[in-house]
Amino acid sequence: MSANAAPILSVDHVGVRFGGLVAIADLHFDVREGEILSLIGPNGAGKTTAFNVVTGFLKPTQGEVRLRGTSLSGLSPNRINRLGLARTFQRTSVFPNDTVTDNVLIGLHREDRGASLLEAIFNLPRERAGEAARREKARALIDWVGLSARANERAGALSYGEQRLVGVALALATEPSMLLLDEPVSGMNASETQNFVRLIRSVRDRGVTILLVEHDMPMVMEVSDRIVALNHGKLIADGTPDEIRADPAVIEAYLGKSAAAREAEREAAHA
Amino acid sequence: MTRYLPPAILVVLALLPLVLKDPYLLNALITGGIFTIGAISLNLLLGYTGQLSLGHIAFFGIGAYASALTTLGFDIGIFGDFRIVHEGWHPFAGFIVAILLSGACGYVVGRLSFRVRGAYFVIVTICFAEVVRLVALNWVELTQGPLALTAIPQMKIGFPGLGEITLRTKAQNYYLMLAVAALAYVVVARLVSSRFGRAMRGLKENEQLAISVGVNATRTLTVAAAISAAIAGAAGSIYAHYFRIIDPDVFLFTYTVTMVIMVVSGGKGALAGPVIGGLIFGTLPVALRPYMAPEAQWIVYGAVLIAILFLMPRGIAPYLDDWFASRRRAPARAPVAQPQLEGQP
Amino acid sequence: MDQFLQHLVNAMVLGGAYALLGIGLTLIFGIMNVVNFTHGALYTFGAYAMFIASTALGLNFFVALPFSIVAGLALGAAIELTLLRPLRGADIDTTMLVMIGAGIILQSGTLWIFGGVAKAIPSPFPDAPLTLGSVSISWLRLFVLVAAAALIALAYAMINGTRLGRAMRATFQDSDAAALMGVNVRFIYTATFALGSSLAAAAGALLGPVYVVFPQMGDLAAVKAFAIVILGGLGSITGAALGGFILALAEEFGAGYVSSGYRDAMGFLIIIAVLLAKPTGLFARAERVG
Numbered sequence: 001m002s003a004n005a006a007p008i009l010s011v012d013h014v015g016v017r018f019g020g021l022v023a024i025a026d027l028h029f030d031v032r033e034g035e036i037l038s039l040i041g042p043n044g045a046g047k048t049t050a051f052n053v054v055t056g057f058l059k060p061t062q063g064e065v066r067l068r069g070t071s072l073s074g075l076s077p078n079r080i081n082r083l084g085l086a087r088t089f090q091r092t093s094v095f096p097n098d099t100v101t102d103n104v105l106i107g108l109h110r111e112d113r114g115a116s117l118l119e120a121i122f123n124l125p126r127e128r129a130g131e132a133a134r135r136e137k138a139r140a141l142i143d144w145v146g147l148s149a150r151a152n153e154r155a156g157a158l159s160y161g162e163q164r165l166v167g168v169a170l171a172l173a174t175e176p177s178m179l180l181l182d183e184p185v186s187g188m189n190a191s192e193t194q195n196f197v198r199l200i201r202s203v204r205d206r207g208v209t210i211l212l213v214e215h216d217m218p219m220v221m222e223v224s225d226r227i228v229a230l231n232h233g234k235l236i237a238d239g240t241p242d243e244i245r246a247d248p249a250v251i252e253a254y255l256g257k258s259a260a261a262r263e264a265e266r267e268a269a270h271a
Numbered sequence: 272m273t274r275y276l277p278p279a280i281l282v283v284l285a286l287l288p289l290v291l292k293d294p295y296l297l298n299a300l301i302t303g304g305i306f307t308i309g310a311i312s313l314n315l316l317l318g319y320t321g322q323l324s325l326g327h328i329a330f331f332g333i334g335a336y337a338s339a340l341t342t343l344g345f346d347i348g349i350f351g352d353f354r355i356v357h358e359g360w361h362p363f364a365g366f367i368v369a370i371l372l373s374g375a376c377g378y379v380v381g382r383l384s385f386r387v388r389g390a391y392f393v394i395v396t397i398c399f400a401e402v403v404r405l406v407a408l409n410w411v412e413l414t415q416g417p418l419a420l421t422a423i424p425q426m427k428i429g430f431p432g433l434g435e436i437t438l439r440t441k442a443q444n445y446y447l448m449l450a451v452a453a454l455a456y457v458v459v460a461r462l463v464s465s466r467f468g469r470a471m472r473g474l475k476e477n478e479q480l481a482i483s484v485g486v487n488a489t490r491t492l493t494v495a496a497a498i499s500a501a502i503a504g505a506a507g508s509i510y511a512h513y514f515r516i517i518d519p520d521v522f523l524f525t526y527t528v529t530m531v532i533m534v535v536s537g538g539k540g541a542l543a544g545p546v547i548g549g550l551i552f553g554t555l556p557v558a559l560r561p562y563m564a565p566e567a568q569w570i571v572y573g574a575v576l577i578a579i580l581f582l583m584p585r586g587i588a589p590y591l592d593d594w595f596a597s598r599r600r601a602p603a604r605a606p607v608a609q610p611q612l613e614g615q616p
Numbered sequence: 617m618d619q620f621l622q623h624l625v626n627a628m629v630l631g632g633a634y635a636l637l638g639i640g641l642t643l644i645f646g647i648m649n650v651v652n653f654t655h656g657a658l659y660t661f662g663a664y665a666m667f668i669a670s671t672a673l674g675l676n677f678f679v680a681l682p683f684s685i686v687a688g689l690a691l692g693a694a695i696e697l698t699l700l701r702p703l704r705g706a707d708i709d710t711t712m713l714v715m716i717g718a719g720i721i722l723q724s725g726t727l728w729i730f731g732g733v734a735k736a737i738p739s740p741f742p743d744a745p746l747t748l749g750s751v752s753i754s755w756l757r758l759f760v761l762v763a764a765a766a767l768i769a770l771a772y773a774m775i776n777g778t779r780l781g782r783a784m785r786a787t788f789q790d791s792d793a794a795a796l797m798g799v800n801v802r803f804i805y806t807a808t809f810a811l812g813s814s815l816a817a818a819a820g821a822l823l824g825p826v827y828v829v830f831p832q833m834g835d836l837a838a839v840k841a842f843a844i845v846i847l848g849g850l851g852s853i854t855g856a857a858l859g860g861f862i863l864a865l866a867e868e869f870g871a872g873y874v875s876s877g878y879r880d881a882m883g884f885l886i887i888i889a890v891l892l893a894k895p896t897g898l899f900a901r902a903e904r905v906g
Contacts (some may be wrong), residue, residue: 055483081485089483095476098469104472107484109466118493120465121458127465133465174484300714323709387644387891389708390651394842395891398884401839405884409877524835528716535713566727573720580714 008033008209009054009085014063016049016233023049025233027063033271036200036210038220040244042260044255047213048090050230051182054211055087056080056214063153067178082110086176088185093167096156100147103155103166104138107173141169145199161192168199178209185216197223228251280546281453288442296557297441299439303553304448305510306526309544310533311455312502317531317542319463320437320495321475323384326396327503328527329380329403334504336407336414336522338365339423342512347412359460362512369508370501379502381493397524404522419518426512443515451509455502460542462498471495475540532572536579538586541583547587618750619872621738627861627868629757629826632764633650633819637837637861638844639771639853646851647788649708649881654695655723655816656838660831662688662817663824664726667737674776677740681763681821688817689810701802719838727831734828757781760822767818769850772853784808788851836880843883846890 007030016024023048031037039047054065056077056192065072067083075083093105097117119127142151145220150158155166166182171179181200185193193216200223204210214220220227220241229237231253237244244250291297316324337552344359360368384395405413414420426447429435438444462468470491473481482488511517529552530545537548552572559568583590637659644652655854666688669680699718703711741755775781787804795801819837827833842861848855863883871879 003356057479057483076487077482078485078487082485086581087483089480092480093478095480096475097476098472102469102472105466106469109473110570112484117462120467121461123461131466170480170484215290247426311754322711354757383888390645390712391713391846391891393651394846395888398842398887399841402881402884402888403880405878409875467817525720528720531713531716566724569724570721570728573717576717576720577714580710580717581702584710 006033007031008068008213010066011050011054012063012066014050014053014060014065016046016053016058024060027230027233027235029235029238031209031211032211032226034204034207035225036212036223037202038212038214038224038227039230040214040217040220040227041236045230046233047230048182049233050251051087051180051213053182055085055144074095081174081176083174084177085180086171086174086178087180088164088167088171088182088184090186094155094158094163094170096154098154098155099152100142100158100166100169101138101151102134104141104169105134105250107170108134108137110174137171141173146195161188164188164196165199168203172203172208176208176225177264178211179203180211180213183215185214185219186213193219204261226260277456277543280452281449281456284449285446288445294441295466297445299557300553301441301448301513302447303453303549303556304445305506305513306529306532307453307545307549307553308448308455308509309348309503309526310530310537310549311452311459312506313461313530313533314542315462315495315499315502315537317534318538318544319468319475320471320492322388322496323393324396324496324499325393325524325527325531326380326398327499327530328522328524329400330373330377330500331507331510331526332400332403332407332517332522334369334378334507335517336420336507337372337504338362338369338508339420339511340413341365341368341376342424343420343422345413359424362424363428365512366426366505369398369504369511373504373507374497374501378493378497380500381496382605385489385492385496400522400524400527402517407522408521414519415567419516420511421516423511423515423517425515426509438512444509448509448513451505456542456546458498458502463542466563467491468524503506521547528576529557529572532576534586535576536586538588541586541592543586543591544586544588547591548561621751623868623872624865625751625753626757627777627864628751629864631769631861631864631870632761633823633860634840634844635768635857636815636822637841638791638848638856639671639768640812640819641841642845642848642853642856643775643784643808643815644812645714645845646679647784648805649702650809651708651715652809652812653712653838654719654722655812655841656834656836657719657726658688658813658834659820659841660726660829660834660838661722662820663737663829664730664735664820665817666821666824667735667829677738677825681818684821685814685818687865688820689814692813692816692862693806693810696806700805700809704802704805705855706795707736718832723831723834730831732831734830736827736828737827745820756825760826763822764819767815768853768857772797774811775853780804780807781857836883839887840883843887846887848856866896 011027011029011030014024027050030050039050041047049058053060054072056072056075056079059074067080067085070083072080072083097107098106121188139148139151142148145168147162147165147169150162155163158166160212168179168181168184174201185196188196197219200210200212212220212224224241227237227241228235229244229247229250235251236253237247239247287300288297291300298539309327313324316322316327334404340357341360342362344357344364346354346356348354349526380399383400384392385413387395408416410416412416426438426444427435428438430445436443438447441512463471470481470486473484473486474488474491506520510521533546533552535548536551537546538544555571556568563571579586637655639654641655644650644655662684664675665684666680669675669683670677673680675683688878699714700711703714703824739756741759743754746751746758748818775784783794783799783804784807786797787798787801787808791801796805820834838864844856844859847862848857848859866882867879870882
């Protein structure tokens, strides 16, 4: 993506404190329209906190987040989703007791073509038409992520990797302009990870900007257009994968540790 | 074949008064049925949104009082000489007022109490019901307090071509109960299978994820609470016009517990759950009466509640479901396909 | 002014018993994360134990009181061992419903055995009240206040000064960490529930002679205990003691100056107001994890 594309998301001098504890000191970066941006940093650097601030699950103690210029301050997570921001979660990415189809249908629940509550209760034509359209959309999305064989199975019974795919389908059902992925490949094997990299690229090719938090460095280096590195709640570097690899601050904070320590950290992240 | 089961059961229940002439049994069925309607409405909250509301009887009682007072009329002082005087209306108007007022109360209470979750939500809902009971007890000018509202007119329903019928006999009231129960069942069934119901289930299973995909938690839960309360209000109205006397004891916690037992034993989050539970616990008092005093029966109910929670925490309905499912052949698990990823879905 | 002082004295007596109720519930809620719907039934149980001990068993009033407290301890331990221990790890809704079932059994059992007629517990104190200026207090009420204060102090000392109390506090902080440090968490749960139950029974045994004893007396007591816990904060003994006195003051002055019919509504209104004004609760621990 071109470096001077307009920012879709601006994280503007955001800080988060829990009592006396500083989770994010002063975070400032932009995500440009159509890019795949990764947020990296050692454990406790504030990545997940940043995610929770952007998606409205946490209120920042200072600064603000803007989506295409609109301030997200004070908005609830569901409002933020309506503005075009979707996310996946690290651990629980699905509704475990619903089928894969119903999972995606929950993501499609707010389709504006949908009928009113009374129309739904009395099963009037508009509700039936809306329901048929939603089911068709859900089927297409499930096919697209490659889970058509699992469409009628309980999401909780699926493998870890498959649940992540359901999570992505669910997030995409809300037709976001930007998707935030929270450690999507942790716990996946190599071939699942490769599939997921392809998936992320295809999502981007549909015009969805991607913000990724991930510990799997080879995967991050492969998939990202740009990387932002955090340490101790502060931004320490911002650049292409090659620039980040060579950045002395990053090497010191993150890559500078011995290979063994890095490996241990990755193990911990996968656990 | 489960699709044909609910209408079949409805037909059986509709034919029951033709063979069952004993007024005591019919009375027990009507009473049990009225509380089953309450249980069907409670299941919407308990089973589908996962919110353990233990103040549900408040909406039932509000419906009963609203319907009775709309029909009887009242004359109360508000400030100084300012009085509100209401002449009695048609009982069916009382039924409608009961539904609307209970629904509105459900909306307001939901709006306020869904700000807390878990144990605190449970406690707030119980407190709400108790406050309403104390108001009914102490606002003597409106409710007659412990003296009870008496001589509540019987329900009257106009049928096109038949004229107006006053429901005097037990069998007539039984059919009214059955009609409202069937309607409540259908409303809940339609609601939970619509996109609104999916949003509710989403909130129950994983609230964070549901909000993150745009589900408005407060609005969804509040709508569920309002509909649930409206149905409970309808049940309360039938109760008032059938027994023709109500006192503040209709708000007692034990009635909420009755509905909770019906839902939990039958299976919360299953449409058939409160119906199964209602049939069991609606008829159990009749079965136990020759052998036990009422307080001994309550010991049995408490024990059954505990036993069900220990032995089959999901209730009876899921076991019936499994049984029906096991009679069909389970499809084999298909292999995973590669992601398709090309083109726009 | 005289009336004011009289209300204050009445509130102190009531507050002592409420504090006992609240402390018992807050320990169980805080340490075990169990909403104890048998708390009211245990309060009733304590009052009936006092009634049996001082009438059928013919025990002296001052022997009957510790007897009732020990009986409450034993019943609490029995409930924990039979109902709660097997449900460890079940969701909070399930334990709440099981506790409701147990509460129904206890209350209906009391009604079945003793009937619905209220019973009076004989008091060994003279009928003539102690009068100080314009304020008068019966000797029995004075004893209730002193005994409640002594029991509160005892509970406080036990939680803060003994090995058992230290283990209970560790379990409250983090039950997994406590288990790793060698605390027998299963025993702590049983001890906590038994202790909390004995305090509820003590409150019933103390207030029983002041008023009368009847099977449904625990219903309101339970809600009041919830109000106290919510006022005072989860797991805080000091908070529960304060909450007990605040509720008693609110009731006493509400009944004295507003309307006696709504006396018992105070507890409910406090709960609703506190929880709605501060949705996260007045507690250190949030119920929701964000």
